[in-house]
Amino acid sequence: MRFCRILFVLLSEQRRQNGFFCPVSCSARFLFHCCSSSKPRSSPPNCSEPLITGPYPSRLLEKAVQELTRLPGVGRKTALRYALYLLRQSPEVVHSFAQSLTDLRDHVSHCKICHNLSDHDICDICAANNRDRTQVCVVENVHSVMCIEQTGQYNGLYHVLGGIISPMDGIGPSDIELASLISRAEEGEIKEVILALSPTMEGDTTNFYISRRLAHLDLKISVIARGVSVGDGLEYTDEVTLGRSILGRTPLQS
Numbered sequence: 001m002r003f004c005r006i007l008f009v010l011l012s013e014q015r016r017q018n019g020f021f022c023p024v025s026c027s028a029r030f031l032f033h034c035c036s037s038s039k040p041r042s043s044p045p046n047c048s049e050p051l052i053t054g055p056y057p058s059r060l061l062e063k064a065v066q067e068l069t070r071l072p073g074v075g076r077k078t079a080l081r082y083a084l085y086l087l088r089q090s091p092e093v094v095h096s097f098a099q100s101l102t103d104l105r106d107h108v109s110h111c112k113i114c115h116n117l118s119d120h121d122i123c124d125i126c127a128a129n130n131r132d133r134t135q136v137c138v139v140e141n142v143h144s145v146m147c148i149e150q151t152g153q154y155n156g157l158y159h160v161l162g163g164i165i166s167p168m169d170g171i172g173p174s175d176i177e178l179a180s181l182i183s184r185a186e187e188g189e190i191k192e193v194i195l196a197l198s199p200t201m202e203g204d205t206t207n208f209y210i211s212r213r214l215a216h217l218d219l220k221i222s223v224i225a226r227g228v229s230v231g232d233g234l235e236y237t238d239e240v241t242l243g244r245s246i247l248g249r250t251p252l253q254s
Contacts (some may be wrong), residue, residue, distance in 0.1 A: 005125065061087075113184070115160040117142050125158060132156040134191040138165050138181065138210065140198060148196065155196050156194070164197060164206040173209060181210070183219055192220040199226050199244075225250075 056062035060127075061083055068079035086094050110116065111123035118124070125131060139145055142208030145158050161176040184190060193214060197203035211221050227245030228237050237245075 098215060100163075110160075113236065114158045115162060115180070116145055116158055133189055136181075137194040137196050138192050139196050140203070144196065155179070156192075161197075161206070164200075164202045164211075165209055166202045178210070178213065182213055185214055185219060189225075190219065192222065194222050194224065196224045 056065070064083040064086075065076060068074055068082050069076055071079075076084070102143070108117055108141045109117065111126055112121050113126045114123060114236060116123045116125065132155050134153075135153065135227060136159050137148065137154060138159045139148070140161055140163065146159065148154050148158075154162070157180050159177070161181070163171055164171060165175045166169060167175070181193075183195065191208070191219045195207045195210060197206055207223060214221060217238055225248055226241070227236065227248060228241065234242065
């Protein structure tokens with residue numbers, strides 16, 4: 001058995017160097033047959049197709065793979081699978097896919113009021129008449145807007161900063177959309193500013209800076225609640241989160 005394990009390791013290393021990936025199921029079958037059969041096997045059973053480590057059969061395919069690897073979390077293997085999938089689709093599907101990406105880059109802009117993504121100069125949220133214009137929720141990015149909107153619990157307006165203050169990363173107050181937020185608050189229509197930034201050191205720093213810049217205005221400045229997640233036990237909660245939950249406790253409504 002020990003000899004079979006050593007042989008299996010050597011064969012797996014040789015196949016890996018040759019550009020093959022052997023899944024666990026194939027390796028286990030080879031080890032079982034090698035140990036149970038009197039006839040030695042010269043190689044593991046058929047595995048998945050080898051990775052392409054040499055030149056591509058088409059330069060256009062190689063270029064497409066290189067471009068797809070620009071996407072976050074996409075390596076060459078995944079990019080190759082995407083490229084081959086697109087080649088199997090009809091020209092209409094591929095052209096529609098490519099056109100949607102082109103339109104995304106060329107025609108999607110930022111709202112002039114809140115800096116949210118929009119197809120027009122003013123986004124649908126800022127243009128809506130049924131929104132509470134006395135509340136503004138300050139968020140870090142567009143993804144935060146989408147997350148809050150999915151809850152269905154907020155009916156006010158937004159202000160997207162486009163980042164948070166982070167001295168370690170060289171991001172200061174002038175690098176985010178703070179001036180336009182102060183200008184909106186000074187117009188007088190806003191009565192409450194809700195700070196909905198991430199509960200990190202950079203997020204707390206940004207919250208503190210915004211509160212100091214808005215301190216001269218007659219505004220209610222609030223921060224979203226922080227505490228124990230619904231369904232989690234106290235024994236699995238870290239000390240900082242649990243401490244904030246106790247300090248930020250709310251009256252029980254019967």
